[in-house]
Amino acid sequence: MNAKTKAKPISRAALSGEADPRLVALSVSIQDDGALYEEDIRGSQAHVSMLAAQGIVPKAAARRIVAALDQVCDEFAAGKIAFDPSLEDVHTHVERRLGELVGKDAGYLHAGRSRNDQVALDERLFIVRGCDRCDGALVRLMQALLAQAKAHEKTLLPGYTHLQRAQPVSLAHHLLAYVEMLGRDRERFAEVRRRAAVSPLGSGALAGTTLPLDRERTARALGLAGVTQNSLDAVSDRDSAIELSFACALASVHLSRLGEEVVLWTTREFGFMTLDDAFATGSSLMPQKKNSDVAELSRGRAARAIGDLVSLLAMVKNLPLAYNRDLQEDKRPLLDGPRALVLTLDALAGAVETATFHAEVMRAALGDGEALATDAAEYLVEKGVPFREAHEAVGKAAAFSTRAGRPLARLTAAEWASFHPRFGADVLRRFDPAESLRRRELPGAPGPKQVKAQLARWSKALRGGR
Known part of the structure; x- marks a missing residue:
């Protein structure tokens, strides 16, 4: 200039x-x-x-x-x-x-143009491009998770509730849970993109123009699907910006959940996985430290994304029609969301694809039968015992196991029979985690056939990924 x-x-x-x-x-x-x-x-x-x-x-x-x-x-x-x-x-x-x-x-x-409809167009074009960039980054992380899931189709570990060991699952099934979350995120970004891809140009400041514009021609030239239908709404609408911010916020929350598990799993207390040195940092004071900063930053970025969403919602909540200068303040949260999300997705994708998962540590964490207590209860249900009665019987067995200092899998057939007469010697076969998974083949369950089918489904879905 x-x-x-x-x-x-x-x-x-x-x-x-x-x-x-x-x-x-x-x-x-x-x-x-x-x-x-x-x-x-x-x-x-x-x-x-x-x-x-x-x-x-x-x-x-x-x-x-x-x-x-x-x-x-x-x-x-x-x-x-x-x-x-x-x-x-x-x-x-x-x-x-x-x-x-x-x-x-x-x-x-x-x-025939105002800065009001001009900035509304700029934002819609940005949102369309931002959705495409976020979708591509989501695919990259999903592919990294899927690759690790395929490599660990038979690796077993405890599934958790309340951060307490609960029931056995495969690592593949666990990682596919995040693929499902990110798949829903892709659907949300596609919906945001579809609604954003209309042109507000021709709305003027608020009431259009007397000039004979061809609004549809302009929209086609920009690769947009159509034009807005109300000039007042077109210049003051920020729904697409808010929807993009929401999609970024929810995706960031999913990444925060993944980040939290990476933080936990890389501790010595868990020892389930090790990050590659390229995706970890050291301490400025303690030379022995290896910190999972990539995961911690993923958690922190979620707070920022949520703040961006709240900022946009608060900004528009009491604006009269049509354009108001308050809307100038939407740029920072709008522009920040996709940029921060893509950076986080790509960093996590690198961390996941280069991580080492320790199958033997995960298998050992299953313990010696505690994670299969529900299988013992369902054994009784299969023999016609009401579930609450079965649950109580296995609860007594668990209490006895704790007092005796012997895990559930080490109790004798006679001891099991003392907790309920329907327990036979074959109950001892229920304390094999691999066998437990083979019995869990309902749709969506962690059974080997179900997991294999889900791996195939996602491989096909992501084959044409960006």
């Missing part, structure tokens, strides 16, 4: 004098919305091309504007556009630089 150019915000065209510096300092948004330069320029190129096709501006001028905007985009990408606070926002920066390149022809660009 020409440093000698006297900058005066276009929004003061009907006002006298210059804005007070304190108002300028409060109003300036280029430090945030400057990140939308690519979307802003794409929208302007589609808009001016449509204006030319409609005979509203000369075609030669439109061609010069489109070509010059390509240069402006390159200059933004190269960091050659100096941000000037007096120019307020990205739209003004683009238009001022365009004027330096094509002169008065730049004045054609704003016909």
Whole structure:
């Protein structure tokens, strides 16, 4: 940008004098919305091309504007556009630089358009691109989890409730639980993208324009599915921004849950897994430490994502129609969400795909029968005993086991029979974790056939992943 150019915000065209510096300092948004330069320029190129096709501006001028905007985009990408606070926002920066390149022809660009519908378009284009980026990163983490699940199809470990050892599952089944969560996240981002992919251009400041615009042509040029149907709503609607923020927040919560398990599993107390050194950090004081910072940062990022969502919801909760300047403050949480989520997803994907899982430690954590107490109760149910009665009988066996200092799997057939007459000697065969899983083949259960089917299903679903 020409440093000698006297900058005066276009929004003061009907006002006298210059804005007070304190108002300028409060109003300036280029430090945030400057990140939308690519979307802003794409929208302007589609808009001016449509204006030319409609005979509203000369075609030669439109061609010069489109070509010059390509240069402006390159200059933004190269960091050659100096941000000037007096120019307020990205739209003004683009238009001022365009004027330096094509002169008065730049004045054609704003016909039939307000900064209100312009910024609404910029955000929708960003949301569409953000959803695509998040989807690609989700796929990468899902593929990393799936690869480890395939490698550990037969690795057994305790499943937990209340962070207490509960029942045996396979590591594959456990990892696939996160694949399911991330799969739902992909569906949410697809829905956000679908609703965001409509063009608000042509809504003007709030009431459209008298110029004969072809809104559908502009939308098609931008790869959008259609146009908004109410100009008041179009310029003030931030639903898609909030939905994107929600999708990022919930995905971040899923990553936080995964991160928490990585933190636990990499401790010596658990010892279930070891992170590759490339995805761990040391201590500034204690040379023996190996910290799972990638997982801890995943938990911390979730708090940030939740804060972004709450910020956007609070911002719009009491705004009258149509546009209000409050909405300028939506840029930081909107832009932050996809960027932070993609960084977190990719870091976790690297950590998962390079991690070492310790199958022998996991198998040892199953203990000697405690995780199979429910199997013993279901043994009685199969023999016609009401479940509550069966539950009570196995509870007595567990209490006896604790007093005797012998695990459930080491109790004798006679001892089992003393807790309930329906216990036969074959109850001892129920204390084999692998056999327990083979008996759990209901849809969604951790039985080997079910797990194999889920591995195949997700392999097929992710085969065309980004």
